[in-house]
Amino acid sequence: MTIIRQTSLFGIQELYDMEPTYRYEEIISAIDLDMIHHEVNKKSRLGAPEELNYAAMIISIFIRYVERIPTIKDLIKRLNDDFVFKLNCGFLVSDNTPSEASYSRLLTKLSELTVLEKVQEKVLLQATAEGFIIDDTVAIDATHFEARDQAPPKEEKSKAEPKKRGRKSKEERGQWLVEQAEKEANLPLYEKKIEAQLDVPLAKLRAEVPQHPKWGVKKNSEGKNVFLYGYKGHLAVGTSSQYILQSLFSSGSLNDGRQQFHY
DSSP: OOOOOOSSOOOHHHHHHSOHHHHHHHHHHTSOHHHHHHHHSOOOSSSSOOOOOHHHHHHHHHHHHHTTOOSHHHHHHHHHHOHHHHHHTTOOTTOOOOOHHHHHHHHHHHHHSSHHHHHHHHHHHHHHHTTSOOOSOEEEEEEEEEOSSOOOOOOOOOOOOOOOSSOOOHHHHHHHHHHHHHHHHTSOGGGSOGGGTTTSOHHHHHHTOOOSOEEEEEEOTTSOEEEEEEEEEEEEEETTTOOEEEEEEEETTSOGGGGGGGO
């Protein structure tokens, strides 16, 4: 697929009206693939040579979301079964389809880098300059993503020892307060009270966000609790433009209120 760098962005309705091939080109042309490719490409001459078409793999990852292909396994099957789709992703006729392990290594590299955030910021700046983003209101919400791994059984909380009746002596209360302060100080950042996070720099808050799957709870339309095992996506979206202005990925157990001041 020939990538034509365009000088302006496009409206969402224009995107929907395009044929798939042109839709891919329009989306990819607005993304700085050179920046991403430079970050993930092998920089050392040592070790075995890499024969992977990284540029096409990156394009196929973006197109996977456009086509709503649920897993990397399904993406590889589509690349093997649909020759035109494979060419539209930028692969050459002579290229072998990458393995799941190859895609896994690429996704791991991307997750460890900040290049996608930089590319998103570049797109947002361009969209703002061209008048696509003129929102005066931003909607902030979170949504659950179920983990593909099997959910572990919920841990049963052990019964707390019955409290000693009566008021604590001055010495016992002093010792208890010291123990509570030590316990609070040793908690992970996101298990502390919100007021303990207010003076923490934003970079540290983002760096320490828990990102492993956990049990979370939310209320459904009937007001009943629904338990889900997985992750949460926290999004700040322009109410008019529908652009995602900020995003954060976390464990499913993280309280939505702890993320409101990150945007």
